[in-house]
Amino acid sequence: MLSKVFSTAISGLDAQIIEAEVNCSYGLRHFEIVGLPDKTVEESRERVGAAIESSGFLSPHHQPVRILVSLAPADLRKEGSLYDLPIALGYLLAAEKIKFNPQNKVFLGELALDGRLRSIKGALSSALVAKDKGFTELILPKGNAAEAGLIKGIKIVGVDSLKEAVDYLKGEKEIFSQKTNPEDFLKIPDCPVDLGYIKGQTSAKRALEITASGSHHLLMIGPPGAGKTLLAKAIPSILPQLSFEESLEVTKIYSVAGLLSKNKPLINLRPFRSPHHTSSEIALIGGGNPPRPGEITLAHRGVLFLDEFPEFHRNVLESLRQPIEEGEITVLRAKHSLTLPARFTLVAATNPCPCGFYGDAEKKCSCSPAQIQMYRRKLSGPLMDRVDLFINVPALKYEKLTSIDEENSSRKIREKVTTAREIQKERFKSEKILTNSEMEIPQIKKYCQIDSKSQNLLRNYVNSGKLSARGYHRVLKVARTIADLDNSENISFNHLSETLLYRARES
Ligand SMILES: Nc1ncnc2c1ncn2[C@@H]1O[C@H](COP(=O)(O)OP(=O)(O)OP(=O)(O)O)[C@@H](O)[C@H]1O
Ligand SMILES: [Mg+2]
Numbered sequence: 001m002l003s004k005v006f007s008t009a010i011s012g013l014d015a016q017i018i019e020a021e022v023n024c025s026y027g028l029r030h031f032e033i034v035g036l037p038d039k040t041v042e043e044s045r046e047r048v049g050a051a052i053e054s055s056g057f058l059s060p061h062h063q064p065v066r067i068l069v070s071l072a073p074a075d076l077r078k079e080g081s082l083y084d085l086p087i088a089l090g091y092l093l094a095a096e097k098i099k100f101n102p103q104n105k106v107f108l109g110e111l112a113l114d115g116r117l118r119s120i121k122g123a124l125s126s127a128l129v130a131k132d133k134g135f136t137e138l139i140l141p142k143g144n145a146a147e148a149g150l151i152k153g154i155k156i157v158g159v160d161s162l163k164e165a166v167d168y169l170k171g172e173k174e175i176f177s178q179k180t181n182p183e184d185f186l187k188i189p190d191c192p193v194d195l196g197y198i199k200g201q202t203s204a205k206r207a208l209e210i211t212a213s214g215s216h217h218l219l220m221i222g223p224p225g226a227g228k229t230l231l232a233k234a235i236p237s238i239l240p241q242l243s244f245e246e247s248l249e250v251t252k253i254y255s256v257a258g259l260l261s262k263n264k265p266l267i268n269l270r271p272f273r274s275p276h277h278t279s280s281e282i283a284l285i286g287g288g289n290p291p292r293p294g295e296i297t298l299a300h301r302g303v304l305f306l307d308e309f310p311e312f313h314r315n316v317l318e319s320l321r322q323p324i325e326e327g328e329i330t331v332l333r334a335k336h337s338l339t340l341p342a343r344f345t346l347v348a349a350t351n352p353c354p355c356g357f358y359g360d361a362e363k364k365c366s367c368s369p370a371q372i373q374m375y376r377r378k379l380s381g382p383l384m385d386r387v388d389l390f391i392n393v394p395a396l397k398y399e400k401l402t403s404i405d406e407e408n409s410s411r412k413i414r415e416k417v418t419t420a421r422e423i424q425k426e427r428f429k430s431e432k433i434l435t436n437s438e439m440e441i442p443q444i445k446k447y448c449q450i451d452s453k454s455q456n457l458l459r460n461y462v463n464s465g466k467l468s469a470r471g472y473h474r475v476l477k478v479a480r481t482i483a484d485l486d487n488s489e490n491i492s493f494n495h496l497s498e499t500l501l502y503r504a505r506e507s
Pocket of ligand 2: 228229230307349
């Protein structure tokens, strides 16, 4: 007998419908899976056999049957353990052990040897494609039901075991559709560090406000203990809430990476990723076999914080150039390439030199000129050319350390940031971007007009070599954000002058 059940295959972040055909005939004992399966899919044979037996059916391993499973389309690579459930059900149908109508249903799930179902990766993307292709039911592990339940218009059936799936399909057990209400997950948890708790550093806080508003890239330079890491840790407390569309986008990434928690099926907080400086290129930009999203994709729509920036391997830093520019990363695989989103805000922190006190008013720097030059070389080059704001974070004097900064509580700053983001959303509603940092040259021309006095100022900067052509465009984008924070339609001379304060590197 031949049976056909539907499942999905994940490629990148998106899923595709696949068919699992199972042919069962009497003959020498044999169990084969064809259709570009990876090792985990091949091992499915053993799990499926044991789970079927544990669920009270006769195991195919103990009977004179020949089973051929074909996963189609054959040229699409099938990865992971999610085919256990469709293969087991396909076999039970083909061997006429049970009867049900597999039409309009999609199945996913990894089987444990005792027949229980384990959660799989990418359930949200699978639910999306199943609904789009007109399927009416998705049967999957209970652990994945909450994330799949975010998708309306398809019945989401969460089951604990193969036995429960069979009972449901035979009509012997009723299971209601899982519905997840995104509103239940809108409340943002409190961030452990509030900007208001950090003393002084007013200009650094203002730079963080601008960065969070326009999604601009920032580098903080300062001596040890000045508070750079602390300031960065406060960033999540001022980032604007994700819209529902953005939340779904980010949740899909975490679902495919297997990082979604069962209790929190929707990610509503902008990601803040801070990989260690020993991280490899693959860990940062993604790839490997099977390919995984890297830190830059996990930071999509949020912040990638690189602390101790010059300590990162040079090739790792260089590999960030292309994704910073394009907002996505293409990972090469054996036969084809995979493109993943990576629109993140880069925040980096560094000491000015190896001992940390170069340029300090109080302490003397103990580095040799050659050491300083070597260190600084890492802070120049093409990646630094893509940074929008450079700020000095000086060591604080005692009086400032004891004063309280009520003006800059995270709540107040987040309100300003949110308003500035709304202005940008409205401005770009007919374009494909969300923030000022994403503007390309035609959009800069359109939205970043400046008066003649401002033009003269910028001309001086460019002519004296303080500003590169790329730097020039970056300055205009940041000035646009400062004007938005001021709720001003035009970029004024003051907005531009403030922007140039954040080009400390050039002055
Ligand atoms: N402005 C500040 N307000 C309150 N506490 C501060 C401030 N700056 C520094 N601190 C205190 O100093 C500690 C060290 O700060 P932090 O780790 O952020 O320094 P850093 O600039 O990252 O130093 P390094 O260059 O060595 O990494 C903080 O944990 C905090 O307790
Ligand atoms: Mg630090």
